[in-house]
Amino acid sequence: MDDYQKAETLYEDLEVIYEFYQEGESTEADVQSRYDKVTKQVEQLEFKNMLSNEGDELTAVLQITAGAGGTESCDFAAMLMRMYVMWAEKHGYTIKELNYQTGDVAGVKTVTLEVDGDYAFGWLKGENGVHRLVRISPFDSNGKRHTSFASVYVYPLADDSIEIVVNPADIRWETMRSSGAGGQHVNKVETAVRLHHSPTGIVIENSETRSQLENKEKAMQMLKSQLYEIELKKRQEARDEIEAGKKAIEWGSQIRNYVMHPYHLVKDVRTNEETGNVDAVLDGDLDDFLKAYLMMMGQKEEA
Secondary structure, X not given: OHHHHHHHHHHHHHHHHHHHHHOOOOOHHHHHHHHHHHHHHHHHHHHHHHHOOOOOOOOEEEEEEEOOOOHHHHHHHHHHHHHHHHHHHHOOOEEEEEEEEEOOOOOEEEEEEEEEOOOHHHHHHHHOEEEEEEEEOOOOOXXXXXXXXXXXXXXXXXXXXXXXXXXXXXXXXXXXXXXXXXXXXXXXXXXXXXXXXXXXOEEEEEOOOOOHHHXXXXXXXXXXXXXXXXXXXXXXXXXXXXXXXXXXXXXXXXXEEEEOOOOOEEEEOOOOOEEOOXXXXXXXXXXXHHHHHHHHHHHXXXX
């Protein structure tokens, strides 16, 4: 209501300044300035309507996994992690690292982040899919061009208001030592956990804290969140099937291309949104891509 009333007030101001302009008491620049403000506010209202599906307001869990391409793909996964962290920080969101497995040489094999803030899942839900990078690899002494892939999977973190019942008999647990960045306590005790959910085949890994019990509790919450996501998709036919049909993390299945050689271009193959400023995108300037996807989905639902 606050946003609507702000739009209404700006529109009334525009009407007044236009009357002044007709009477010669205001300039065309003044009218244009007020018009731009009204347009921007109305566009923001229209965009917020794209974040009105069930679950959009929830915290997002974002999992990045390196695909075909070895060390180069692990490095790309780390680049994507940095991109999303920087995007979240620009929006004032809180980021928590739930699981992190380093690459054998560089980068990261897989990382799971919790992004907490208003409509975090609504903003990020369109990032599900395979991302492709083309560049001169810093790991190739011959300076050859390499293509690498990483997958992104985003789902809403179910909160206490959402009741999901899980049969304990369907759960199998494994414990393991934590890996990745850390101090003297890393790899000493088996505090990291891996959860297997038999009916769905879902596997959750969590190494967030040094407490095995706390990691198990968080893994259960993440499982319930994925089960909640599945139920949302059953009820909302407009949503894609979970994990985009389990596509392989390789050529031909990507949703977005990041090209750094022989030219500079980031292009989303679904919306055709593109920019030549690759560095800005990798520094977290993702809003144009996120908005383009949400507007496209909104138009499909209206159709």
